[in-house]
Amino acid sequence: MDLKIYYATNRAHEGPEQFQPTGYGTRFSSDGMENLRFGRVTFTADDAKVAQFLNRTRPATGRGDGEGLQDYLSQCIGKSQRIEAYEESIPSNAVAETAQKHVKLGSLAMFADLQADMRESRDMLLFIHGFNVSWTEAVGSAAALEAMLNRAGVSGGQRAVRVVLFTWPSNGKALPFVSYKSDRSDAQGSAGAVGRGLLKVRDFLHELGREVRQDNARVKELEARLTRQGVRPSEIARAVAQLEATELCGQKIHLLCHSMGNYLLENALQRLYEHTPGSALPRLFDQVFMCAPDVDDDVLEAGKPMERVHQIANRVTVYHNANDTALRVSDYTKGNPDRLGQRGAARLPLVHQKIQQVDCQRVVSGLTQHSYYANGVVNNDIVKNIQGLNAGTAERLLAAAGGPNAWRFDAPA
DSSP, X not given: OEEEEEEEEOEEEESSOTTSOSEEEEEEOTTOTTXXXXXXXXXXXXXXXXXXXXXXXXXXXXXXXXXXXXHHHHHHHHHHOEEEEOOOBOSOSSSOGGGOSSOBOHHHHHHHHHHHHHTTTEEEEEEEOOSSOXXXXXXXXXXXXXXXXXXXXXXXXXXXXXXXEEEOXXXXXXXXXXXXXXXXXXXHHHHHHHHHXXXXXXXXXXXXXXXXXXXXXXXXXXXXXXXXXXXXXXXXXXXXXXXXXXXXXXXXXXXXXXXXXXXXXXHHHHHHHHTSSSSXXXXXXXXXXXXXXXXXXXXXXXXXXXXXXXXXXXXXXXXXXXXXHHHHHHHHHSOOOOBHHHHOOTTGGGXXXXXXXXXXXXXXXXXXXXXXXXXXXXXXHHHHHHTTOOTTSGGGOEEEOSSTTEEEEOSOO
C-alpha cells in the first residue's frame, strides 16, 4: 500500500533542485534556520507487515507496536520515497510577504490541501519529533503515529486523524554527548521556524474566518450576544475564532511533541507571543500532547518559559515515565535539572488547571522506554483524548494519582 505524510521542514534539501528534493539532511536550509519548506512524501509499505505491528500484543504495553512500526516504515521510506515539495516564490526577503505582489507560498498550498482533507471528516495532528532523528526516521515516526491513531478497534468509528510532520535538523547520529548538545542548539534555532509555522496557521484560519464572517449568521449572533454581555473584545475574538474553526470544516487541530520537540515548542511560544496582539496567545489547538518532554520539570509554572502553553489549547496532557532511560541520560550526564518527562511537574498545584499529567511507568517496556506514546495503552489514551473523553471516564483506563489533574495507568488493557 502507499502511505502519504504532509511535512514542513527547515532542513536543507538534498539533490540539485530545491523543489524537487531527493531527501532532507542534517543541516539547516541554506536560506536560514527559520526558512520553511512544505510538501508531502509518499512511500510503499507491505499491508500485512503493517497489520502485524498494529496488532502485536506485549504484556506491559498492550496491543499495538508503534515503535517497531516506526523502524519498519523508516526502512520503506529509504527505499521508495517520492517527495513532492510545494513550490514557493517570494520576490523580496526585505519586505513582508503580505505587502508583495506575485507571492507564491507553499504553506497556503498545503493548508488548502489539508483543509480539503479535513472536510472529509479528518482531524489534523501536528507532530514534532525529538532528539537524534534523521529525515527517514522522522517521516517513519509520523506515518507510524498516524497508523496507530487510526487502527481498527481503537478509533471506535470516530473521525480519522491526519498527522502532519514538522521535522528539524536533528543529527540522527549515535554520538551521545556531542550530538545531544548540537541537537539542543538546533532545536532552539528551529523554534523560530515553528513559531513562523504557527503564525501561518493562525493567519490562514483568520483569513478563512473573515470569509465566513461575511455571511455567517451564527458568527454575527455570537459577536452581538457577547458584546451585549460586556465581554472584552479580545475574548470575543477568541470565541469567534473557535466557532469559525468549527464552521469551516467541523474538525479539530491537535499538537503532539515528543522529547526534545517540547523544548522546541518551549522556545516557539515566545516567538508566537511576540507576534500576537494582547496578553494571551491564540487558541490554535484542541489538544496538546507533551510526550516524554525533555524540558525542566518546573517549566509550566508562572514566570517560566511554558507558562502560557495552556492558552494555545483546550487541554494539555503531559505523559511521563520515571524509568525513561533517555531522559535519565539528559538529567545526569548533560547537567540538566530534573526532566518533566520523568516524574511530571515539580509542583503540579502551581500549574494551570487545563494541564493534566499521566504517569505511564506501569505500561511501558523496552530498553529506553522513551517513545512509548506510539505504543498500545498510551497511544489508546491519546486517541480517547482526541475524542474529547475526560481522564475520569472508564474508557481512559486511568486512576487518580493523588494530586490535582494527576493520573496513572495501573495495568495494561
